[in-house]
Structures are given as structure tokens and as C-alpha cells.
Amino acid sequence: MNYINKYTNISLLGAAGKMGSGIMALLAFEVGKLKIGAKREENFVINAIDVSPEALEGLLKYLKSQLLKSGEKNIVELREWYKDSAELVENEQVIEAYANDVMAMIKTSTRIETAYDSQLVFEAIKEDKGLKVKLFSQIKQNNPDTWFLSNTSSIPLGEIDKEAGLNGDIVGFHFYNPPVIQKLLEVIPVENINPDLIKFSEELAKSMRKIVVYSSDVAGFIGNGHFMRDALFALDQAQGMTNEIALADAIYRVDTVSRDLLLRPMGIYQLMDYVGVDVMCFILKSMQAAFSQEKLSHEILNQYIDLGVTGGQYSDGSQKDGFFQYEKGKIVSVYDIDANAYKAIADVKTANEAYFTPQPSEKLNWKTVIREREREGILSPFFNELKVLASPASKLAVAYGLKSKAIGQLLVEGGVAADTNAVNKVMETGFYHAYGPVNNFFE
Template sequence: MNDVTNNTHTETPAAAQTDTDTGQQNVPACPSTFTLQVQDDIGIITMDVPGERMNTLRASFVDDIQALLADIKGNASIKGLVLRSGKPDSFIAGADINMLAACTTAEQAEALSKAGQDIFNQLAALEIPLIAAIHGPCLGGGLELALACHGRVCSDHEKTRLGLPEVQLGLLPGSGGTQRLPKLVGLTTSLDMMLAGKQLRAKQALKVGLVDDMVPISILLDTAIALARSGKPRHQAKRDITTWALEANPLGRKLVFDKALSTLRAKTRGKYPAPEKLLDVVKIGFEQGMKQGLAAEAKAFGELVMSSESGALRQLFFATTEMKKETHWQGASPNTLAHIGVLGGGLMGGGIAFVTATKADLPVRIKDISHQGINQAMASAHGLLVTKVRKKHLRATDMQQQLGRITGTLNYSGFERVDVVVEAVFEDVEIKRNMVAEVEAHCPEHTVFATNTSSLPIHQIAEGAARPGQILGLHYFSPVDKMPLAEIIPHAGTHPATVATALKLARAQGKTPIVVQDSAGFYVNRILAPYLNEAARILLEGEPIEAIDRALVGYGFPVGPMTLLDEVGIDVAAKISPILVRELGERFKAPEVFSKLLDDNRHGKKNGRGFYRYDTKKSAKKAKPVDESLYKLLNIKPQSQLPAQDLAERCVLLMLNEAAITLDEGVIASARDGDIGAVFGIGFPPFAGGPFFYMHQLGIPAVIDKMEEYVRKYGERFTPCEPLRRLAAEGKSYY
């Protein structure tokens, strides 16, 4: 995804000079971040945005590149060109999407697209070969620039990624990517990349013909120079006979487009307009030619920039980017991280150890009470990595290196040097207090104790500790290797440096962490509880299980609430409810359905007994069947009666109401954190931007009106909370 940058760089023009020792001619191309160095007869263009970790493209660069082109055309000694990055770990991460925030109309955004198209067309029209030397991320506008070059060479490094991920921001490639990529790699491959925002590794890029060569980084520049000297490369999309037969004629292409449209509609359910517009633009290019395709691309780009969906997705992107820069907490710096300990080798402990070893690249020591627990964690890690090796996403040697970072013990040997211990044992306060005492006895004084709990108060776990300031909650979500969120929960006595250290570890593990208050349910489970409770009430009213799930998936959630309960565990959900009732009141009281299910030994997917059946084989196209015996257990005669919109809004409105209360109480520090937590933790529809951005876009008065409508239809539990009424009365919102 594109990095966000703001600063531009201006250099003072100077006369061209020749280094008498090397014979290289240094030509200041223009007052910009682009420099031109002539080596024999090859011009080497280096892009380096100063003060930024990665290069990004900006509107101001149009004039810079124009001046660069003038310098190149005015130098007859240049027979070829190589474009490279001055950054050590990246090529160009994309376009600076801050530019889009300044657009107030679709026409302004369309003009930005046309300007990018024009400058890239000029690069493509150069008579001398222009070769891109790519190392690291080459994404979005960066790949569009590389596509405008006549050839591409990339490094074989793991960091090298090529893709057009604009759909992830509710956009489409706006500088010619929708037209050039299909011509280079073929229709099917290009649609697969663009519609899913897929990023290719170096080997994949070479295989599909996106790059002309792949070499070690040590010879990347030399290879690109040699390619530039050999003339403009000829390209032919690498397709098998079936794909070629489909794409080579209008009827075949129609089948490809129709299939793609059907697939994406099933996935997006009409909630994301960008993929369909992208498909239309690519189709226009094939049917009417590149000129018309570029015009359609610019127009669609402008329309999408002004869409609410793109606004929400860009808001999420800016929020996560901003959070990554927050390395301190309340002025405190994080401690050094060199060794990590994990208590418990079960599903959660094994997952935490896995992301520590593979994402954070840190050695991790697992302590369990039996060899079985350690072996289970090691086997799980091995299985995940073997799959990556099989798919050629990871080298076998790298797998062995990552597995070598995970070790196990039945005592505390090796824990005398750990910096953080993550505890992932049973949800029992006394057991966790015992773990604190043992860690304080066997680990260094600076060791942070992070408890992975989904519901237990952190201050209770810290009671009686010798070093309570080094204790906090670090709540991961299952499965740990896939779920991106982590909640960090300090209690009143937690030191700021402890929080900063936990933030550092979570980010190193590939997580997006939010800091939340030490209160019942923390944030994510607290707003999730009323959502799930309402789904259970709807079930008891007689609505079929699949109808409830279908309504929420149609609303934009990745899975419905009944499926989610099966995945998380009905027993886990049932344990959280009494805690919320005790601490926060009767509004969290769960329907009797949960106790009845537990009495019938229904824990969900984990024991094969839940709302759905897991004892039957199903085809890839068919959904898992509902366990019909559950209706008899609950004395229900299922019959769809309510509109899908009502089913969904009943669940979502209660979640929105509770989110507003948590922010008012200080459970979360900001609406931004609340949106990140909901989207990354429970799959709140990304196109809506999270609960707070969603309410902001709808308008607080409109949200209140809808809640009051549901009070009349379904009961007092939908009464708008005081924080929402106060915002409406003051004419304020969350953003």
C-alpha cells in the first residue's frame, strides 16, 4: 500500500560537470529530487525524496520530469537510460495520496490522473531505451512509472514486491496502469493483480513477464545498464494455450470479463465500486484502444476519489500510517527487544511464538507444563511455514532459520535474559497471578509481563506483584498469524515505558496495536457483545441462522455473527458476558440461548458442535450446513420474517451505541483508535471506515433518528446514548 509523504525537495541548478577520475558526467536534471548521472553512454536517473523512508510520486514532480526529459533530449551522448531509486530498501511505494485530500471535485482528481498519464506517455515515447531497476516495493504509481519504461529488471530480494493495490483504497490505477499492465502480462493475469490489489514477488513477476530479468541486488544496476545498451526489449505476454485462446478474440475476452464481474460481485456485494469501474476501464481499452482507455481511466479515477467508500478506506490508511509513527508512549521510549518468552504452547501461545519468530525475527522461548504443548506449537509453526515453501513464497533455508528461533522448555531455563514474557495460559486470575510471581522470580528486573487475556481485569492480575509497573494486557485475536489487531491494556500503575515496549513488540509482530483502558471487555469485546447478543435474540424470534448471517455479510461484515460465534467459541463468548454484566450493567445480559447451547456441549467449531455442522464434507461452492437439531433444542420454528436490512441494523446500531459510550468513558483514546480496533479486530465493514467514521458520514442526527425508530420497533435497548445526543445538540461529530 502506498506510503504517505508530504515534503518536496529542491536542489539549486548547477552547470554540468565531468568527474576526471571516472569519466562520469553529472547533470543536474532539474530543481527536483531526480538527478541524472551519465556513465559512458547511459544516463542513470536516481529518484530520492529526502527525509523520507520511501519514495512516493507527487503532482509537483510533473514539472521536474519535464525538465529531466528536456535535459535528456538535449544530450546526444545518451544512448539509453536506467531509472533507479536512491533508497536502500525500496523503489517507489506509490503516489502520495495526500494529494487527493485537496481535491473537492471529481474534475480536480481527474486532472491529477491526466497529468500523470501525460508525463508517463512522454517517458514511454522516448526514442532511447528506458529501463527500470527495481529493488524493494514497486507499487501503485511506482509500478505505473515502471510500466511506462521500456523494460524492467528487479532484484531477487524478499522485499521486492510489484503490484497495483489501488482498489484497497477504493481507487483504480490512474496513470495508465489499467492500460499498460494488460498489454504486458495479459488480460487474465492483470485482472487478477488489479482487482485484488495483489502484489507479486520477484519470481512471480518474472514468470508472468512483468519484468525482463531478476538478479541479485549486487548486479541489479549493471544488468539494467546492459539491457539499456541492447535496445528496447520486445515483450509478449506469457500465457498458456488456453489463456491465449481466450484473450486473442472478442468472444473469449467477453467470457473473461463476464467471469471476473460475476466473481467480484459475489465478493464485494456491491459495497466497493472501484473493482467494477476498473473492469469497465480495462474493457474500454481492449475494445476502443488506449487513448479511449486512458480517458475512461482518468474519469473513473476522479469519480472514485470523491466516493464515500474511498474516503473511508483512505481514512483508515492515514490512521494506520499515523499510528506507525507513534514510537513512544507518554514521552517514554521502549525498552530493547532481544529475547521473548511465551508461557503456554497452546493455540494462542503457539501463534504468538510464531509471529515473534517469523515477523519480528526475534528468538522466542516457549514454556509449557508438558512436551505436548511445546510440540504442538512447533508443529503448528512448521505447518504454516511448509505451506509458504510449497507455494514458493519462502525459501527452505529461511524456513529452517525461522523455526530455529523457536525453542521450548518445561522450566524457566533461558528466561534469565528475556525482555518480554507473553503469558497465554487459562483465563483464571489466580493462575495468571502465579505466572507473574514465577516470572518475577526467574526473569530480569526489566522484564515486561504481558498477559493475553480477553476479559480479565489487568489490575487484578497485577495485585501483589513486586513490579506492577511492568505488567499490562496484550490481547491478541485468533488466529494470531492472520488477525492484524492487538489491544494493549495498561492498568493504572503500568509504567509508560512498559506500554511503549508492548507497542514496539506488537508492531514488530506485524500487528496494528491500539491502547485501551483496563475495563471490562476492553474495547473490541465490549462493542462486540451487544452485536452478538442481538443476533441471538433475533434467532430466538425465529429467524433462520443462515438468514441472520447472510444479512450481516450483505451489510459488509466478512462473516455473520452466528459463524463468528462458532469460530471464536460459544464457551468463550459465554464467559465474557457475566463479566460485562457485573461491571457495566444489565444491558450486556445475554439471552438464554448461550447457556442452553453450552448445556448441550456446543462450543462451536473447536468441538464440531455449534450453529453449523462440521461433521460433513462440503464442496468448495456450498456453504456448511446449519445444524437443524439446534432449532428443536431452542424450541424454534425457523421462518424468515424480517427484512435483511432490519436484521443487520439491529445488530450494528447497538454496536455503534456502545462504541460511542466507550469513547466518552475514555476506554479508547480517540475515534481513530476505535475505528482501527473495530475494522481490524472484528471486521467492521472497511468501506464504512469504522463505527465512528461511519456515524460521521451518516451524520449524528441521522444515527439518532434511526435508533429512535428502532426503539419504537424493537425496544428500549436501542435508546441513543447520552454522548451521541450531546454531540448532536452541539452540532459536532467525530471527524
């Protein structure tokens, strides 16, 4: 099937959001390849649809900057594309022409009706099934030929498909943040998916140079299926310490163990801040309906929501206050829920030094490990030492590593992931872990 006509009119719902803006940039790159690179005669339009006119103005500035960066990176290819434009002499002229030509194909709108003429509708709105169903149904009733590619991170697509009457014309196309940089793409086919749509999705992912991992259409999919349960374990561990220490100290301990002893790029509580406590609760609520035998909620999250301490990010990408408070991206204090105030991280660190003593003899960290191609040779000795150290922190690290493995195995046993390699690839590529959770390091 020739998919060119599908590209001629594209809409993205939630285009000005954190994920939407990155997806818009990727779509702009793709349409640029077709119109300018392949010199297609068809007219192309990408509709950036969002509820906020102000946010859409900011989106256009972001897209222009991304196109200029892409042009600089791919100047050799651009010069070939524009070789017949004799007036473009300098590289800067070529890059500017490319950015302007692509920007001319982008239209902004605050009206859902704009999407009625689109052959492809991408979606990056909030995790609200009712809202997604309403919008998709409205579009489908006005254009039966529309295909939907949803960036939902947790809601089963089959439910949306059925309730919106999409007849299999929907696929999960779950990017990781930030979409322009992140290589991982979770593709989630619905049970009765249009075979042309899944083939199109595969070709688009390849053109975007994404690493594809397929997930079954189960709430949370692979990435959040692991992350949410991993986070709940961390919350349980901190809560279990509160008979002896303040919750703020417990959060510091568990976060530090997950980062420094499990060798992750950031601690689990910092990651929860990055995602947003409110977003986590949305995802957990979606998952709870599918996993009634599990408790997929936590009192600590609910308490923080009630207090308005939710983390997340500002529109400029800077971190909002959550479990931790940040300055220029660095943790400077931890929230003390009892005092309703933040405590300096330096003071909390000093008060908890004994918990981490003795420490491993080799001072490994995530940055050191990811530089290595053959990582097992440095990881095995480090984790073997952890297993024999007497510190409470090392014991928690081993228990945490085993729990992370068990979660990965659960995803395979439950049919969410095809195998443990899929789980490991998602966590290594999408979450930047230095090693996959399903391993033998902690046995």
C-alpha cells in the same frame, strides 16, 4: 533504553494453543531479524511453554512451515542476510538455512520454571484470571526484571498487575486471530505502567508491522466490548422471535440479516461459533464484574453450554459444531435445541423466504464492498433502500445497525476507546467489517 537484552530470553505461556502458536511464529520472525539479519552476537532463546507435549510437537511443525513461508516471501532480504555463506547457492538452500537457524533458537517445555530466566514473558493461556495471577506471580518472585505481555482479550490488566505484584511491568498485547495474518493489535497499558515497557511495546508492534489501537484497561477492551454486546443483541432478537417460530429458525434469520444485509464477512452466530460459546461465556463473566449495571449473560448461551454445543475450533483449525454445523467451512445445518438435532440449512432457508421479502434491488455482499476504496458511494444507496423496504428482515437490519452504533458510542462515552475512530478501526481491521459501526447509514 537498549532492549536487546530483553530479547535474549523470551518465554510464551500457552504457546501451542490457537493464539499462542501464531504469536510464537511472530516472535520467531523477530528473533530471526536480530540474530541473523542484524548479526547480533548474543545468544537468543524462545521458550515455548505449554502443558501438552503432544501439542508442542505439533507447534514445532507449524513453526517450521511458517518460517519456510516467510523465507519464500522475503527471499531477497534473506539472500542479503546470508550473502557470506558461499555454500548456500539456491534460494531453497537459503530458505532452509534460515528456517533451521531460527528453529535452533526455539526450546519447548511443559514446566513454568523454564520462564524464570526470561526477560520477556508473553502469555496466551485461557481467560482465567486466577491462573494468570498465579503464574505471573511465581515468575516475578523468581525474576524481578521480567516484563509481561498478555494476550488477554477481556480481563483488566490492572487487576492482574495488583494481585500478582508486578509493579507495572505488564501490558495488554492483544493480537487478533490468526496473529500472523491479522494486522490489528490492541495495546492496553495499566495505570502505573513501566514507561520503558510501553515504549518497548510500541517498538515491537511497529517491527511486527501491526496496526495499533490503544484501549483503556476496562474489561473486554474495545474489540470484545463491542462484539459481546453486539452478540447479546442478536441473541435477544432471536429469543424474541420464539413465540412465533422455533429458535433454530430465529437464529437463521438473525445470522442471515447480520451477514447479508449488514454486509459482514460472516453472520453473528457463525462468528460466535468461531470464537466458541464457552469462550464467550468466559469473556462475558469477566466483563460482568466491571459493568454491574448491564446484564452481560444470556440464557441461550447457558443452554448451549449445558448441552455441550459450544462451537470453537479443532487443533487443525476446522470448525466444531455449534449454532451451526459445518462441512469444509460451509454452513450445512442449524441446531434445533428442541429436537436436540441439526436441521438442514436448505430446508430452514426455504421455510423463511417470506421473512426476507422484498429484498434490496442491488445484490451487494461483503466481498464486493471490501474491494472498493470509496465505499460510502455504494453503501449509502444500499442502506437507504433498506430503510424503506417493508420486509421484516430489512427492519431488523436497520435496528441492528443503530444498535451497533450505540454500542460503539457507549465505548467512547465510557472511556474504553479514545474516540469513535478507534472503535471503527478495531471493527474494520480486527473483525474485517466493511465499515465502522459508528456511522450515519441507518439514521
